[in-house]
Amino acid sequence: MKYLVLILCFFGINFMISQDLLLEAESFDEKGGWVVDPQFIEQMGSSYLLAHGMGVPVENAQTQVNFKKNGEYKVWVRTKNWVPGEWEAPGKFQIKVNGLVLENTLGLRSGWGWEYAGAVQITNKKNTLELVDLTGFNGRCDAIYFTTSDIEPPSSVKKLATWRKTVVMEPLAPKITKKYDLVVVGGGIAGCAAAIAAAEQGLQVALIHDRPVLGGNASSEIRVHTLGIYGNFERILKKLDTEHYPNGSPEAHKDQIKRDNNVKSYENVSLFLNWRAYDAKAVENKISYVDARQTASAESIRFEAPLFVDSTGDGWIGFWAGAEFSYGRESVDQYGEEWKEHGELWSPKQPDNAVMGSSVLWRSYEAEEVAEFPEVPWAMPVARDYAKVKGEWQWEFSRNDLNQIDDAEEIRDHMLRAIYGSFGNAKKLPENANRKLEWVSYLVGKRESRRLVGDYIFTLNDAKSGRTFPDGVVEETREVDVHYQTVLEDEKNPDFISEALFYKTPKYYIPYRSLYSKNISNLFMAGRNFSTSHVGLGGPRVMRTTGQMGAAVGFAASLCKKYDVNPRDIYTGYLDEYMNLIEEQKYTPIPDSKK
Amino acid sequence: MKIIIAVILFSGLGLVWIQKTDVIPTSVSQNKTLSNKPEFFVMEWREGMVLENKPTPFFIEVETMGNQNVDILVTAHDRPVLYTADICTPVCADGECRLMYITIYWNLLGAYAGYDKVEGQTLTKHDHVEFLKQDYEKLHHLLIDDNSILKRKKIDELVLKPKESELDGVDAIAGATIAEVKESVVDGALYSCYVAWNIAHGPIKAELQEYTTSNFDNKLKGYMLMSSEVDYQMYALNSLSESEYFDYKDRIVQIFKSGIPLVRTYIVQNLPKLFWESESLQRPFWESFAEVDINNRSLLLNHIQEAPIEVLLLLASNLELMTKNQLKLYLSAIENIAMTNPDINAQLLRFAESGKHTYAYIVAEFLEEME
Ligand SMILES: Cc1cc2nc3c(=O)[nH]c(=O)nc-3n(C[C@H](O)[C@H](O)[C@H](O)COP(=O)(O)OP(=O)(O)OC[C@H]3O[C@@H](n4cnc5c(N)ncnc54)[C@H](O)[C@@H]3O)c2cc1C
Numbered sequence: 001m002k003y004l005v006l007i008l009c010f011f012g013i014n015f016m017i018s019q020d021l022l023l024e025a026e027s028f029d030e031k032g033g034w035v036v037d038p039q040f041i042e043q044m045g046s047s048y049l050l051a052h053g054m055g056v057p058v059e060n061a062q063t064q065v066n067f068k069k070n071g072e073y074k075v076w077v078r079t080k081n082w083v084p085g086e087w088e089a090p091g092k093f094q095i096k097v098n099g100l101v102l103e104n105t106l107g108l109r110s111g112w113g114w115e116y117a118g119a120v121q122i123t124n125k126k127n128t129l130e131l132v133d134l135t136g137f138n139g140r141c142d143a144i145y146f147t148t149s150d151i152e153p154p155s156s157v158k159k160l161a162t163w164r165k166t167v168v169m170e171p172l173a174p175k176i177t178k179k180y181d182l183v184v185v186g187g188g189i190a191g192c193a194a195a196i197a198a199a200e201q202g203l204q205v206a207l208i209h210d211r212p213v214l215g216g217n218a219s220s221e222i223r224v225h226t227l228g229i230y231g232n233f234e235r236i237l238k239k240l241d242t243e244h245y246p247n248g249s250p251e252a253h254k255d256q257i258k259r260d261n262n263v264k265s266y267e268n269v270s271l272f273l274n275w276r277a278y279d280a281k282a283v284e285n286k287i288s289y290v291d292a293r294q295t296a297s298a299e300s301i302r303f304e305a306p307l308f309v310d311s312t313g314d315g316w317i318g319f320w321a322g323a324e325f326s327y328g329r330e331s332v333d334q335y336g337e338e339w340k341e342h343g344e345l346w347s348p349k350q351p352d353n354a355v356m357g358s359s360v361l362w363r364s365y366e367a368e369e370v371a372e373f374p375e376v377p378w379a380m381p382v383a384r385d386y387a388k389v390k391g392e393w394q395w396e397f398s399r400n401d402l403n404q405i406d407d408a409e410e411i412r413d414h415m416l417r418a419i420y421g422s423f424g425n426a427k428k429l430p431e432n433a434n435r436k437l438e439w440v441s442y443l444v445g446k447r448e449s450r451r452l453v454g455d456y457i458f459t460l461n462d463a464k465s466g467r468t469f470p471d472g473v474v475e476e477t478r479e480v481d482v483h484y485q486t487v488l489e490d491e492k493n494p495d496f497i498s499e500a501l502f503y504k505t506p507k508y509y510i511p512y513r514s515l516y517s518k519n520i521s522n523l524f525m526a527g528r529n530f531s532t533s534h535v536g537l538g539g540p541r542v543m544r545t546t547g548q549m550g551a552a553v554g555f556a557a558s559l560c561k562k563y564d565v566n567p568r569d570i571y572t573g574y575l576d577e578y579m580n581l582i583e584e585q586k587y588t589p590i591p592d593s594k595k
Numbered sequence: 596m597k598i599i600i601a602v603i604l605f606s607g608l609g610l611v612w613i614q615k616t617d618v619i620p621t622s623v624s625q626n627k628t629l630s631n632k633p634e635f636f637v638m639e640w641r642e643g644m645v646l647e648n649k650p651t652p653f654f655i656e657v658e659t660m661g662n663q664n665v666d667i668l669v670t671a672h673d674r675p676v677l678y679t680a681d682i683c684t685p686v687c688a689d690g691e692c693r694l695m696y697i698t699i700y701w702n703l704l705g706a707y708a709g710y711d712k713v714e715g716q717t718l719t720k721h722d723h724v725e726f727l728k729q730d731y732e733k734l735h736h737l738l739i740d741d742n743s744i745l746k747r748k749k750i751d752e753l754v755l756k757p758k759e760s761e762l763d764g765v766d767a768i769a770g771a772t773i774a775e776v777k778e779s780v781v782d783g784a785l786y787s788c789y790v791a792w793n794i795a796h797g798p799i800k801a802e803l804q805e806y807t808t809s810n811f812d813n814k815l816k817g818y819m820l821m822s823s824e825v826d827y828q829m830y831a832l833n834s835l836s837e838s839e840y841f842d843y844k845d846r847i848v849q850i851f852k853s854g855i856p857l858v859r860t861y862i863v864q865n866l867p868k869l870f871w872e873s874e875s876l877q878r879p880f881w882e883s884f885a886e887v888d889i890n891n892r893s894l895l896l897n898h899i900q901e902a903p904i905e906v907l908l909l910l911a912s913n914l915e916l917m918t919k920n921q922l923k924l925y926l927s928a929i930e931n932i933a934m935t936n937p938d939i940n941a942q943l944l945r946f947a948e949s950g951k952h953t954y955a956y957i958v959a960e961f962l963e964e965m966e
Pocket residue numbers: 185186187188189190191208209210211215216217218224225226227228247275276277278311312313314316358359360361392393445446447526527528529541542543544546
């Protein structure tokens with residue numbers, strides 16, 4: 001009963017009499033058709049369960065709850081109506097206790113907070129609790145709170161955090177500490193490549209990743225195919241990359257198995273799947289540990305290491321540790337990244353906070369029989385009259401009042417409205433009578449957010465000129481492409497569709513100095529959060545390139561260990577050896593153990 | 596093999612643009628006029644306008660056909676309006692070449708403006724089938740797209756290699772156009788489309804723009820600013836000095852109201868500071884709050900701390916237009932007067948209690964915390 005927290009009430013007067021129990025929804029024994037969504041913990045306080053049924057109510061989630069005392073309990077549920085407005089809430093659900101449905105339908109309140117489900121008489125120690133989805137349209141349940149008192153739990157995120165800690169009496173720090181040579185956070189292609197490269201050089205590596213499968217945007221959960229070249233790291237990257245199937249294709253599953261098996265085959269990679277880092281502590285600009293929590297149970301671990309890799313895509317480790325970072329577009333003059341033909345769309349005269357957007361990929365199929373799709377009035381303000389039966393990379397959303405990290409839930413939800421609304425429109429056409437939704441991701445695939453600042457900031461000019469560097473460890477031939485929302489040119493366009501501007505470049509290189517933090521002495525970064533300008537990211541954000549970055553820092557980490565030095569010292573003192581090691585990768589035969 | 600022949604010809608295209616100083620135009624343009632709106636045209640055309648052709652030093656050299664002059668079209672008052680060229684170019688597919696005739700127009704900044712058929716000549720597709728009306732339209736749409744996929748692909752990348760197409764069961768000889776391209780080009784006329792696009796969007800674009808800008812004066816600036824053409828507006832705005840922003844302030848407000856989001860953004864982002872220091876200068880922009888797009892509302896709200904009280908009031912009646920973060924920004928700006936200013940307070944209550952707005956709860960929570 002690890003998930004169950006039973007406490008005596010903490011509010012003075014009720015002390016001794018009140019019984020309270022807080023149950024995190026993500027810790028349910030059986031999730032049924034509900035999925036754990038840990039994407040927005042930093043914003044709304046916790047992982048939650050999501051009824052992602054694409055319009056068909058999902059199977060009940062169920063769990064056992066033990067009560068110490070019998071009596072009447074008030075049941076509160078932390079939830080929200082994800083599209084409040086003049087329509088029925090899209091994501092409604094109910095709570096069942098011991099087979100009995102509680103009085104109130106849930107998922108109706110605006111903004112995350114507690115909704116009163118009803119009162120329940122507890123007469124046995126053991127009880128069954130169920131979440132009953134009513135709509136299949138993304139109802140969400142964060143936690144369930146049973147109390148004998150009349151006090152409503154606090155809704156505001158600030159108060160809630162303190163309250164939660166009091167209620168569950170959560171220790172301030174993880175009780176368990178683990179030590180490694182290298183801790184890699186974020187298991188996208190970049191993070192996986194970093195872990196493998198370091199492990200091959202004999203380092204003990206922890207790879208912390210908040211999903212059940214590896215690959216980030218390339219995973220079978222998001223399904224973006226990998227682009228770019230292998231550079232020096234063909235052998236490693238072939239273990240991780242994908243075939244060139246259309247984005248969103250179920251063929252991603254095959255590559256998923258390959259990738260997961262390959263990473264798991266390294267004995268000295270300790271893989272923490274479904275673990276999400278939530279803090280990093282730096283003392284005198286050196287990270288001493290990263291704390292992470294299991295996304296479904298509340299278990300936490302402190303990870304200590306002399307070196308860390310931030311491959312979270314969002315630069316979380318750097319952010320928590322106080323690393324310098326940038327977000328948004330530089331002014332055109334800052335690095336001289338003008339492309340006259342596309343002017344402000346490419347690079348603006350004044351800096352701003354625009355970035356490339358996030359996507360939710362989806363597809364449908366022709367069923368044998370006529371298939372119904374419900375009315376989705378709550379989706380129409382977004383979809384308007386757009387009618388489509390699948391969504392590729394152009395289904396992208398970015399708006400200057402939304403931050404790709406802080407507002408990621410709203411961005412994901414906006415895309416869900418775009419998808420359900422557009423599919424609903426398409427379903428009204430006779431030729432789509434048999435169309436059924438096959439797959440809609442609930443994970444938001446990001447392109448750009450925080451970019452950590454390194455000793456070198458890679459820009460368009462490095463790509464344009466094909467500039468070589470003594471520490472050029474990553475190489476790429478793919479053109480630079482930067483996206484913009486088509487609604488900027490014509491308000492009649494849907495606001496969730498983008499367009500790409502391609503700038504052809506010669507082969508270009510990224511220096512190692514863009515892959516470690518300028519001010520946090522033991523932090524590497526690999527992936528789209530490397531040190532680059534907004535336009536500079538346009539080329540190397542693709543996943544074989546980010547994979548190259550990962551491999552490059554993995555090898556650098558091995559030399560850091562060998563000489564007990566920091567990432568920067570590799571550039572200043574051990575560059576020849578490092579570049580030789582990189583060069584050798586082209587030829588390194590596959591070790592027997594991995595054949 | 597047949598494909599390869601065509602490819603060689605077209606990959607040559609890029610190289611045949613010759614520096615204007617090196618070669619003397621082979622023909623001199625005759626005195627022509629344009630009195631009708633071109634058949635396919637993206638710009639506004641003033642009825643009754645008669646434009647006269649005048650030579651420019653520019654030309655497009657087409658392989659085996661020599662140089663084709665680019666003229667400037669001017670009004671009776673000698674004001675430049677368009678550039679134009681009568682193009683005659685070979686189009687080769689499957690080893691067979693034929694001539695394509697087309698008159699192309701560019702605007703003063705070198706952007707594609709439209710085209711006309713050449714009298715007595717039709718455009719043809721594969722097997723000499725003539726273009727239908729919708730084919731001409733499609734070509735026009737393709738030419739409008741300055742970001743077309745044709746821009747970054749060589750012709751041989753645009754057709755499936757026979758080997759692949761055999762797999763797909765499509766005609767192996769002509770080569771099947773890849774799906775993405777197929778959507779944008781005229782069926783059976785990939786090569787014509789490719790050639791036309793590359794002429795319209797070739798280096799001549801930049802040359803013409805440069806030519807205009809080297810003759811750019813206040814008259815032209817005024818003309819562009821008054822125009823409804825987006826790139827003219829943008830170009831003119833970009834050339835304004837701080838004092839000119841004041842001279843043209845009414846027009847700028849007008850563009851802000853009616854322009855596309857991108858131009859509006861440019862305006863808010865580049866308005867001289869003095870606008871935000873003056874109540875009367877900034878007010879008209881706030882008054883457009885309801886009319887402009889979400890992004891521009893955010894950009895306006897970035898200046899909320901500089902806004903006078905009347906603006907805060909005006910915005911209070913527009914709460915339903917604001918997104919979550921915009922509301923938060925607004926609320927933080929009125930924090931100190933939310934409870935004391937009865938008008939604002941009434942608007943907040945109205946909104947919070949309406950029960951139909953997605954973000955009403957933000958205001959409700961705000962009011963709760965204020966109490
Ligand atoms: C729709 C779309 C289409 C694209 N098209 C292409 C394409 O065709 N080819 C291509 O190569 N690229 C493409 N890209 C770009 C590419 O997928 C991204 O740039 C990608 O994010 C780069 O990989 P990464 O490893 O840096 O990050 P990610 O793939 O985002 O991986 C980072 C991982 O870290 C995990 N994570 C984050 N925070 C934490 C934490 N605190 N603790 C633990 N784990 C954490 C995340 O869950 C994530 O899975 C596309 C992107 C999108 C969205």
